[in-house]
Amino acid sequence: MMNKKKIICILVMIACFILIIYRPRQLTLTIGVFAGSNWDVPNGDCYKIIDQAIERYEKEYPMVQIEYESGILKEDYSEWLSAKYLKGEEPDVFMILGEDFNTLSALGALKNLDSLIQKDQQFHIEDYYASVLYSGQYYNHQYALPYESNPTLMFVNQTLLKKEHIHLPDNDWTLDDFYTICQQVTKDTNNDGQIDQYGCYNYDWLDSVYSHKVNLFDENGEFCYLNQKDVKNAISFVQKIYNLNQGYTVTSQDFDMGKVAFAPMSFAEYRTYKPYPYRVKKYSQFEWDCIQMPGADENNSSEVSSLLMGISSRTSHIQEAWEFLKLLTYDTQTQKTLFQYSQGISSLKTVIQSDDVESLLNSDILEDTQVNLDLLNDVMENAMSQSQFRKYNSAIVTMNNQINQMIQNNEDLDLSLNSLQNEINEYLRE
Amino acid sequence: MKYSYQQVLSILRHSLSILNFVIILFYSMLILMTTQYIVQIQYAREFLDRITHLPQHPLVTFLGSISLYAVLIFVIYNRNTTKVSYKMNVFYSFLEVLIGFLLIYFLYMSYNGVLFLIFCDSIFNLKQEKYSKGLLGVLIIVYIISSYDVFSIFVPMTNMFEYFQIYGSQVNGVLMIITSCLEMLNIILFIAFMIVYLADEMRQNQYISEELDMVNQVNKELQNYAAITEKIGENKERKRLAREIHDTLGHALTGIAAGVDACIAMIDQNPTATKQQLQVISKVVRQGITDVRNSLNKLRPGALEEHGFKEALERMIAEFSSVSDLTIELDYQLEDIDLEKTDEDIIFRIIQESITNALRHGHATEVKINMHYDKNFLHLKIKDNGIGCDDVHFGFGLTQMKERLAMINGEVHFDGHQGFLTEVTLPRKERDKHD
Missing domain, CATH: 1.20.900 (Dbl Homology Domain; Chain A)
Known part of the structure; x- marks a missing residue:
C-alpha cells in the first residue's frame, strides 16, 4: 500500500518536473548595456541601436522577450554587473568593459563561445578583423565578440603645419617622419625664451610600443618581455620626443589652443568633434584632420580598443542568447547602424568594406578628410592587441607608472627595464 | 537521575x-x-x-x-x-x-x-x-x-x-572565533559520542562474557549430572543382569546340578527312573535356554524390540534429523532378506555410531546410507559430506565396531577423504539365501 503511494508520488513529481522544463512559454532574455559611449564622448542615441536590434529580434522570435535596465552610466556599469553576478542575477547577454573582461573570464563568468561558433554554420569567425577578435580571447578561447571598435588615429593640426610649411604626412609615414616634424615645429614663437609651440601631446609609451608591434607578455600572462630591444627602442623614442620640450609637459589647454601639431586621437573622438555641432565647440580655431599613427616601418600598426559583448556562463537560454549576441555583433544591418548612432566602427570586414557605409561615414562631415574606409580598413587590418590574462590590468598600471617615471627622469633604460621586468614577473608568478 | x-x-x-x-x-x-x-x-x-x-x-x-x-x-x-x-x-x-x-x-x-x-x-x-x-x-x-x-x-x-x-579585521576576527568555537564544539560532541559509544560497547562485551561464563558453569554441572546418571544406569543394569542371571541361569543350573546329582545316584539302581529324571533335566535345560534368550532379548535396543529392522532404522534416522540439521538418505535394498537378530543389532549400532560420528566429528550436513546384497555378501555403505580426516584414528567407537563385526565374520573399511566413508561387508548365511 505504502509502496504504491510512494511510486505514484514519485511519478507525479517526475511528470511535474518534465512539464516545468518543457512547458511552452514566453521566455525573457535580459541584456546588460550602459548609457553613453564606451569612449567617453557625448552620445545622445545610446539605446537606439539596441532598441532596433531588440525589435527585429522579437519579430523573428515571438516567444522571446528582451529586457534591459536603462540608465546605467558607464562608470557604474562595472559595479552594477559585478553586483548582479554576485547576486546571481546577471543578464544573459551583456557588454563587457575592457577592464572587466579578464576578471570575468578568469572567474568562469563568461560562456566559452568556441562550441557555439563551431556549431553555427552561418557564423564565420574570419569575417572579423583578427586583432579585435583577439581582444575577446582568453587563453586561446573566445569568450566575447567585439560589438564596436575604436582605432587610434593621429590628430594633425593642419593650420600649424601650413604655417611651418610642412606637408601633411602620408598615411604610411614612419616614426622618423614623426620625430622630424616634431623637431621642426617645437620652437619659441613669441621670443620670450620659452618654447610655446610643441610637437605632440599625450603620445605615450604604449602608443610607441604598438607602433613597434611588440608583445609585452607571453600568451598565458606568465612572463613579461620588457627587457628586449624593441621595447627599449619604443621607450627611448618617447624619451626623445619628451626631451624636445625641454622638460615641459604639454597640457590639454596648449592642445586646445592649437599650439600642438600632433596628438593621438581615437576614432570616436574624431567622429564626435569633426561634424557639426561639436566642431563649433571644440578645436574650432584651427583646421585639423586625422591620419594613421606613424609606424616603426612602412607597416603602420596601432592600438584598437573594442567594446566586447558576451554571454553569461550561467544562462539557461544559451541558443537564444547566442542568436541575440550574433544579431548585435555579427549582423551587417546592426553593425552598419553603428556608423549612424554611435562613434565606434564595426569590427566586421564586410561592413567596413561595403560601399553604403562610406556615405554614412562622411555624410555629416563637410570638409575633405583623410579618414575614409580604406584608411579604417588599413588600421583595422594592422591593429595590434595584447594577450589577455587576469593580472593584465594591474600589471599595465604598474608598468605605466614606472615607465613614465623613467621617461621623465631620463633613466638608464637597460637597468630600469630589467628591474621592472623582474618585478612584474614576480607579480605575475604570485 | x-x-x-x-x-x-x-x-x-x-x-x-x-x-x-x-x-x-x-x-x-x-x-x-x-x-x-x-x-x-x-x-x-x-x-x-x-x-x-x-x-x-x-x-x-x-x-x-x-x-x-x-x-x-x-x-x-x-x-x-x-x-x-x-x-x-x-x-x-x-x-x-x-x-x-x-x-x-x-x-x-x-x-x-x-x-x-x-x-x-x-x-x-x-x-x-x-x-x-x-x-x-x-x-x-x-x-x-x-x-x-x-x-x-x-x-x-x-x-x-x-x-x-x-568585513574589517575586527568583525572578521569575531566571525572567525564564532566559527572555530562552533566547529570545536562539534568535534567535542563527536568525541564525547565516540567515548560513550565505546564505553557502551565495552560494557556490553563484559556483560556477554559474564553470561558466557555462567553458561559454561551450567554446562559443566549438566555434564556431571549426566555422568552420575550414567553411573546409576550402569549400576541398575548390572543389578538387573545379575538378577537375570541369578533368576534364569542360576535357577536352571542349580536345578540341573541337583537333577544330575540325583541321576548319578540313581543310574545304577533304576535306569528307567534316571532316564525320566534326565528328561526332566533336559526340559529344565531347554527352559533355561528359553529364559536366557528372553533375557538377551530384553537387552536389545528398544527400537528393534518393538519394530522391524527397517522401521527401527527409519525411526532412528527421523530422530537424528529432528534434533539436528542433518539430511539422511536411506537406500534400503534388503527387503527380501531375513537377518539374524545379532546381525541386526550390530548393523543398527554401526549405523547409529556412524551418524553420530558424521555429526560430531565431521560436522556433516548430509549422510547417505546404502544397504544391498549380492550372491555372497551383504554390503553397507555410509557416506557423509563432512570434513573427514586424512588418517583414520581408531577410537573407542571404531574399535568396537570392528570387534562387533569380527564376532559375525564381518569386515569394515574406513576412508576419511572427501567426507567419511564406512564400508561394511558381511558374509551371507546359508539360510538367508533363498536361491
Missing part, C-alpha cells in the same frame, strides 16, 4: 544534529548577508577581483544547503525509527555520505563537520565491524577531500574565507 548509555548517546546525537544545523545556517546566512552587504557598499567589482571563482546564486546556496540538511536529517531519523535490513543500512550510510558531500559542496567546502554527524549515525546503526571499518575509511577519504584546500585543487571554487574578509 541517571541516564542509560543509550539515552546519553541519543542526547548527544540530537545535540550534534542541532549544532550542525546552527553551523550550516550560520554559514549560509553569512553568504547571503555578505552578498547583500557587498552590493550595498558597492564593493562587488573589487570582490570579483579577489575571488578565484564565481560564487553560485546566494539564494541557491542558502536554500540548497538548508534543504539538503533537512533531507539528511530526514534520512537519519527515518532510518532510526524504521527497522531496516542490513543491506539497506549500508545503503543508507552511503546515501548520507553522498548528501553530506553535496551539502559541503554547496557551502564551498568551508564546513565539513557534518561528516562527524553522519559517522555517528552510521556507527550507531551499523554495529558490525566489517562495514563500520569500511565506512570509516570512506569517511576519512571524504573528509580529506572535502576540505577546501584539497578540493579546490581539482575543482576551482569560491573561497568562503573571502566573504569573511569583506
Whole structure:
C-alpha cells in the first residue's frame, strides 16, 4: 500500500518536473548595456541601436522577450554587473568593459563561445578583423565578440603645419617622419625664451610600443618581455620626443589652443568633434584632420580598443542568447547602424568594406578628410592587441607608472627595464 | 537521575544534529548577508577581483544547503525509527555520505563537520565491524577531500574565507572565533559520542562474557549430572543382569546340578527312573535356554524390540534429523532378506555410531546410507559430506565396531577423504539365501 503511494508520488513529481522544463512559454532574455559611449564622448542615441536590434529580434522570435535596465552610466556599469553576478542575477547577454573582461573570464563568468561558433554554420569567425577578435580571447578561447571598435588615429593640426610649411604626412609615414616634424615645429614663437609651440601631446609609451608591434607578455600572462630591444627602442623614442620640450609637459589647454601639431586621437573622438555641432565647440580655431599613427616601418600598426559583448556562463537560454549576441555583433544591418548612432566602427570586414557605409561615414562631415574606409580598413587590418590574462590590468598600471617615471627622469633604460621586468614577473608568478 | 548509555548517546546525537544545523545556517546566512552587504557598499567589482571563482546564486546556496540538511536529517531519523535490513543500512550510510558531500559542496567546502554527524549515525546503526571499518575509511577519504584546500585543487571554487574578509579585521576576527568555537564544539560532541559509544560497547562485551561464563558453569554441572546418571544406569543394569542371571541361569543350573546329582545316584539302581529324571533335566535345560534368550532379548535396543529392522532404522534416522540439521538418505535394498537378530543389532549400532560420528566429528550436513546384497555378501555403505580426516584414528567407537563385526565374520573399511566413508561387508548365511 505504502509502496504504491510512494511510486505514484514519485511519478507525479517526475511528470511535474518534465512539464516545468518543457512547458511552452514566453521566455525573457535580459541584456546588460550602459548609457553613453564606451569612449567617453557625448552620445545622445545610446539605446537606439539596441532598441532596433531588440525589435527585429522579437519579430523573428515571438516567444522571446528582451529586457534591459536603462540608465546605467558607464562608470557604474562595472559595479552594477559585478553586483548582479554576485547576486546571481546577471543578464544573459551583456557588454563587457575592457577592464572587466579578464576578471570575468578568469572567474568562469563568461560562456566559452568556441562550441557555439563551431556549431553555427552561418557564423564565420574570419569575417572579423583578427586583432579585435583577439581582444575577446582568453587563453586561446573566445569568450566575447567585439560589438564596436575604436582605432587610434593621429590628430594633425593642419593650420600649424601650413604655417611651418610642412606637408601633411602620408598615411604610411614612419616614426622618423614623426620625430622630424616634431623637431621642426617645437620652437619659441613669441621670443620670450620659452618654447610655446610643441610637437605632440599625450603620445605615450604604449602608443610607441604598438607602433613597434611588440608583445609585452607571453600568451598565458606568465612572463613579461620588457627587457628586449624593441621595447627599449619604443621607450627611448618617447624619451626623445619628451626631451624636445625641454622638460615641459604639454597640457590639454596648449592642445586646445592649437599650439600642438600632433596628438593621438581615437576614432570616436574624431567622429564626435569633426561634424557639426561639436566642431563649433571644440578645436574650432584651427583646421585639423586625422591620419594613421606613424609606424616603426612602412607597416603602420596601432592600438584598437573594442567594446566586447558576451554571454553569461550561467544562462539557461544559451541558443537564444547566442542568436541575440550574433544579431548585435555579427549582423551587417546592426553593425552598419553603428556608423549612424554611435562613434565606434564595426569590427566586421564586410561592413567596413561595403560601399553604403562610406556615405554614412562622411555624410555629416563637410570638409575633405583623410579618414575614409580604406584608411579604417588599413588600421583595422594592422591593429595590434595584447594577450589577455587576469593580472593584465594591474600589471599595465604598474608598468605605466614606472615607465613614465623613467621617461621623465631620463633613466638608464637597460637597468630600469630589467628591474621592472623582474618585478612584474614576480607579480605575475604570485 | 541517571541516564542509560543509550539515552546519553541519543542526547548527544540530537545535540550534534542541532549544532550542525546552527553551523550550516550560520554559514549560509553569512553568504547571503555578505552578498547583500557587498552590493550595498558597492564593493562587488573589487570582490570579483579577489575571488578565484564565481560564487553560485546566494539564494541557491542558502536554500540548497538548508534543504539538503533537512533531507539528511530526514534520512537519519527515518532510518532510526524504521527497522531496516542490513543491506539497506549500508545503503543508507552511503546515501548520507553522498548528501553530506553535496551539502559541503554547496557551502564551498568551508564546513565539513557534518561528516562527524553522519559517522555517528552510521556507527550507531551499523554495529558490525566489517562495514563500520569500511565506512570509516570512506569517511576519512571524504573528509580529506572535502576540505577546501584539497578540493579546490581539482575543482576551482569560491573561497568562503573571502566573504569573511569583506568585513574589517575586527568583525572578521569575531566571525572567525564564532566559527572555530562552533566547529570545536562539534568535534567535542563527536568525541564525547565516540567515548560513550565505546564505553557502551565495552560494557556490553563484559556483560556477554559474564553470561558466557555462567553458561559454561551450567554446562559443566549438566555434564556431571549426566555422568552420575550414567553411573546409576550402569549400576541398575548390572543389578538387573545379575538378577537375570541369578533368576534364569542360576535357577536352571542349580536345578540341573541337583537333577544330575540325583541321576548319578540313581543310574545304577533304576535306569528307567534316571532316564525320566534326565528328561526332566533336559526340559529344565531347554527352559533355561528359553529364559536366557528372553533375557538377551530384553537387552536389545528398544527400537528393534518393538519394530522391524527397517522401521527401527527409519525411526532412528527421523530422530537424528529432528534434533539436528542433518539430511539422511536411506537406500534400503534388503527387503527380501531375513537377518539374524545379532546381525541386526550390530548393523543398527554401526549405523547409529556412524551418524553420530558424521555429526560430531565431521560436522556433516548430509549422510547417505546404502544397504544391498549380492550372491555372497551383504554390503553397507555410509557416506557423509563432512570434513573427514586424512588418517583414520581408531577410537573407542571404531574399535568396537570392528570387534562387533569380527564376532559375525564381518569386515569394515574406513576412508576419511572427501567426507567419511564406512564400508561394511558381511558374509551371507546359508539360510538367508533363498536361491
